[in-house]
Amino acid sequence: MKMKNTSIKTRVTLYYAAVLILITLILFTAFYFTAVRQMNVVSRDTVMKAVQNTFDDIEAGDGFIEIDSDFDAYRKGVTLLVYSESGKVIKGTIPKNFPAQTPLEAGNYEEITGEDDVWLVYDLYNTYENGEGIWVRGIYAMDNAMQTFHAVIWIMLIALPAILLLAILAGRHITRQAFTPVSKITETANSINSGRDLSKRLPQGESKDELYDLTETLNLMIGRLEEAFQAEKQFSSDVSHELKTPVAVIMAECEYTLQKIRQPEEYQESLMTIQSQCRRTISLIQQLLQLTRTIDKDRSVEKEAFNLSILCESIAEEISVLAAEKGITMKTDIQADVNLTGDETLIMRMILNLLTNGIKYSKNSNTDEEDRWVSLRLKEKNNRIIIDVEDNGIGIKEEELENIFHRFYKVDKSRAGEDDSFGLGLSMVRWIAQAHGGIVSVQSSFGKGSRFTVELP
Structure with missing residues (x-):
């Protein structure tokens, strides 16, 4: 053997x-x-x-x-x-x-x-x-x-094997007792594997020894796996749901158009509808491709030093054109020479997502059309870089605040003036902030506006 x-x-x-x-x-x-x-x-x-x-x-x-x-x-x-x-x-x-x-x-x-x-x-x-x-x-x-x-030798020859045998039996008993938690861990692990139930956890002994630390680490790993599988399941469900709508519209429009010979204007109208849904689908696919970068933060983030103040001024200048088209005033308060080591492309996307989000939900029955605004503020304080994006739009209900950063989550559509949102923008904002070692928070009052704050080291 x-x-x-x-x-x-x-x-x-x-x-x-x-x-x-x-x-x-x-x-x-x-x-x-x-x-x-x-x-x-x-x-x-x-x-x-x-x-x-x-x-x-x-x-x-x-x-x-x-x-x-x-x-x-x-x-x-x-x-x-x-x-x-x-x-x-x-x-x-x-x-x-x-x-x-x-x-x-x-x-x-x-x-x-x-x-x-x-x-x-x-x-x-x-x-x-x-x-x-x-x-x-x-x-x-x-x-x-x-x-x-010789008498002493004979006594030893008889006594020592007996003592040795007792010691071995005692050692085997102690070893069996020491490995009992391993058997329980194996049994539970097999149960998790056979039943594919990641909600179960490995048993931990009362004594905080090496096995206790091992099972604690394994339980944390199983917990992360459970979260990952649940997120993947939810992700697949949400993607299927989002893709089903434009495909169903395209299919219905094609079937309707092919039922009989129609006028050129009707064909053109159907093609425009199909084109609109195709653009929507392409936009979703592009955002999903961007989300695949969140699998590995270290590899997806290419960090280099750049001037964040100049980047914010450039973004504000660009976004002010879009805001002006919708009658929204773009306000800025940008501290000069704020430098950051990070992925400039991702930081730009994060700020753009917050600003476009503020513009998109700027319609508020309590606010005059001429008094709508979105602001971008940048400052450095206590070795932290703080980016504030604020608007006086429709705001967010309190019960929805904890969910707005989840993928594919969308609040009631009456909140938005448009119906082309996939609920991925704020999820991307949070991921970009976390990838740079920062956090993002929100303060909002329904009917008064919202304020998103990103803090970066």
């Missing part, structure tokens, strides 16, 4: 188990060699001290050697033997199975292996003032220490 085909939960458990086994082996090996070394050090130290202390029980005089009557030939597991200078045993008993012919060697440790036993031997020689020499040999049965050591 390849590791890449196993679940993360299984892989984490296997890695966890492998690390635990490796650490256990390292610790066991370190313990074993440390214990063996320490056992040898302790054994040698015990034998050496026992031999050295034995000389305290031996006294020598003129021509004699005397050993205390309370001489202990067995101390702390060490068998003690006293030899004469010639190698004859004076005191003590040689342990059973110990090779009695083992030569005496002063100050050396030696391990002697018998038939069934291992002995640690340490010899020490001392010469007294009378010229007599004495050997003391310490014999330590290593089997005693080895038995204790």
Whole structure:
């Protein structure tokens, strides 16, 4: 079984188990060699001290050697033997199975292996003032220490696997608990995918860990996708609705004209109607093509530094001709030398949309024909560029203000003097402002006029 085909939960458990086994082996090996070394050090130290202390029980005089009557030939597991200078045993008993012919060697440790036993031997020689020499040999049965050591090793060999197994099982349980939210997330994601219901959200745990942050990010992404799909659905519906009207008019006009042979004037009138609807359709298509640029703001906006004051003066001069034809006064209040880094073409379209919108809805029963106006103001304040477009037209009802920037949204047609609007102009204004890091707001009183304000950094 390849590791890449196993679940993360299984892989984490296997890695966890492998690390635990490796650490256990390292610790066991370190313990074993440390214990063996320490056992040898302790054994040698015990034998050496026992031999050295034995000389305290031996006294020598003129021509004699005397050993205390309370001489202990067995101390702390060490068998003690006293030899004469010639190698004859004076005191003590040689342990059973110990090779009695083992030569005496002063100050050396030696391990002697018998038939069934291992002995640690340490010899020490001392010469007294009378010229007599004495050997003391310490014999330590290593089997005693080895038995204790082996018992500890066996306990560890039994206990460590059990502890290791419990640790692995506990780790697997913890891993399963840790990955439970992942299972729930997967289940919900499959539910969203199978049902295509983007209104659902992934479950978030109570603890704010990495999975919590991940699900929060994914939920935000799903929310944006839901908004995008809803907007696309609404967009398709609105486009279909807007295109259906001119196509239906063209089709009806063609069917009406082809019913019988008509006079040239009637054919000309039908062609003019068809031409008007075709222009309307072309205008819609052009605006829809412009809207496709809003998919990627970074790529669609070509920013460069330009003088916004000069641009506003040029637009005001151009739009004043259109305003004058409709009996509207064009007012300006433009601060000089206001510079902006942005897409000059889009900024121009934004201002033109606002001005033409003000002119289009300038008809107001409460305003004299000679007192209709549209104003354009530009100023720089607190590192912000403020563009104001104001009119004294028919205004906007309060309940409609929150919708006027939505695509294809049109207020009641009685508000407008023309019927060729698609409801895309203000949507484009908002997008252009946002693409430049700005905002657009509106203040309006129905029957008194409207004021649109664009703030750009």
